[in-house]
Amino acid sequence: MKAIVQDKYGPPDEVLHLREIDKPVVGDDEVLVHVHAASVHPDVWHVVTGWPYVLRLMGAGLRKPKNPVPGTDVAGIVESVGKNVTQFQPYDEVFGECVRGHQWTNGGAYAEYVSAPEEALALKPANITFEQAAAVPTSGLIALWNFRNGELVEPGQKVLINGAAGGVGTIAVQLAKAFGAEVSGVDSTEKMEMVRTLGADHVIDYTQEDFIQRGERYDLIFDVASNLSLSACKGAIMPKGTYVLIGHDHFGEATGRIFGSLPRVLKLVVMSPFVSQLPQPNFSMPSRKDTMAILREFLENGKITPVIDRTFPLSEVPEAIRYLKEGHPQGKVVIALEHNTKA
Numbered sequence: 001m002k003a004i005v006q007d008k009y010g011p012p013d014e015v016l017h018l019r020e021i022d023k024p025v026v027g028d029d030e031v032l033v034h035v036h037a038a039s040v041h042p043d044v045w046h047v048v049t050g051w052p053y054v055l056r057l058m059g060a061g062l063r064k065p066k067n068p069v070p071g072t073d074v075a076g077i078v079e080s081v082g083k084n085v086t087q088f089q090p091y092d093e094v095f096g097e098c099v100r101g102h103q104w105t106n107g108g109a110y111a112e113y114v115s116a117p118e119e120a121l122a123l124k125p126a127n128i129t130f131e132q133a134a135a136v137p138t139s140g141l142i143a144l145w146n147f148r149n150g151e152l153v154e155p156g157q158k159v160l161i162n163g164a165a166g167g168v169g170t171i172a173v174q175l176a177k178a179f180g181a182e183v184s185g186v187d188s189t190e191k192m193e194m195v196r197t198l199g200a201d202h203v204i205d206y207t208q209e210d211f212i213q214r215g216e217r218y219d220l221i222f223d224v225a226s227n228l229s230l231s232a233c234k235g236a237i238m239p240k241g242t243y244v245l246i247g248h249d250h251f252g253e254a255t256g257r258i259f260g261s262l263p264r265v266l267k268l269v270v271m272s273p274f275v276s277q278l279p280q281p282n283f284s285m286p287s288r289k290d291t292m293a294i295l296r297e298f299l300e301n302g303k304i305t306p307v308i309d310r311t312f313p314l315s316e317v318p319e320a321i322r323y324l325k326e327g328h329p330q331g332k333v334v335i336a337l338e339h340n341t342k343a
């Protein structure tokens with residue numbers, strides 16, 4: 001099969017190559033998916049470049065990636081299933097992640113076939129395309145988990161999404177609306193209109209205005225862009241409000257080479273039992289399976305509409321990653337495989 005392969009860490013333009021490799025062998029609890037679309041997000045850049053170093057110790061591979069094929073998000077048609085798989089069968093249209101655990105590892109999505117864990121997939125809703133479905137899994141899981149599957153938002157509350165027009169932000173705005181919040185979306189000038197069409201009640205252009213100076217207070221500040229901090233936001237959060245840090249390190253520009261944004265995220269986790277404006281630690285993370293099922297339902301009933309900025313063919317994955325980093329996309333960058341675009 002054709003796949004994008006990396007033999008070492010480094011700049012996407014230098015280390016990624018389109019090659020013929022063997023089709024993956026499906027594990028007992030895995031599903032072999034004929035890939036129709038995949039998508040790109042900042043963690044893909046992290047694993048391709050091996051930046052920050054700590055991800056190499058966290059399972060991505062010490063000297064080179066353990067899995068040479070990048071990409072974590074996939075949508076396609078089931079080719080075959082492992083012997084323990086009960087939810088899916090050949091010809092099912094599915095979408096989901098092809099990684100287990102965290103997203104700082106290659107999942108193999110940028111290929112004609114990928115073997116994905118059953119628990120990270122869901123049936124693709126019939127009302128969306130493969131490209132739209134592939135745009136959702138990682139961003140949707142990050143958004144939903146950080147809203148604690150809805151527990152952090154009550155109807156009528158004021159929620160501010162900082163970085164509202166990116167992969168996570170476009171889904172977070174729509175989820176917050178679906179949970180009944182009054183939503184403010186912060187992003188750059190040219191993205192204001194799109195954020196409004198997602199349902200945001202208020203839009204704020206970060207290039208023109210610092211929302212913290214407005215004197216408004218929010219029940220939840222959802223910091224996807226991660227340029228804020230709890231102390232900087234104090235005056236803009238209600239006394240019983242919450243600050244959530246997603247941990248975007250702006251492709252290595254905002255954080256260190258060794259640990260990236262990990263120390264910031266871990267510091268807030270350690271502080272959380274003592275600071276009421278942080279998400280409290282007494283929460284058991286819902287399974288991928290349950291969260292994918294919730295995302296599927298939101299897609300099916302039109303509460304989430306995936307936003308795709310641009311689509312690239314498999315051979316242009318390096319360009320797609322460069323466009324994510326430098327092109328200021330609105331929503332997601334998607335990889336469409338040729339058999340899908342011809343269909």
Ligand SMILES: NC(=O)c1ccc[n+]([C@@H]2O[C@H](COP(=O)([O-])OP(=O)(O)OC[C@H]3O[C@@H](n4cnc5c(N)ncnc54)[C@H](OP(=O)(O)O)[C@@H]3O)[C@@H](O)[C@H]2O)c1
Binds near residue numbers: 142186227327
């Ligand atoms: N916490 C978790 O559970 C978890 C798990 C996995 C991954 N992550 C992290 O989540 C992040 C994913 O983010 P994403 O896919 O949404 O990224 P993205 O697509 O790059 O979106 C970021 C958005 O923020 C905007 N922005 C930049 N600077 C801003 C500022 N100062 N104020 C407001 N908005 C600003 C960007 O616009 P411009 O075009 O103007 O730059 C862009 O629209 C990754 O960094 C990943 O590592 C978190």
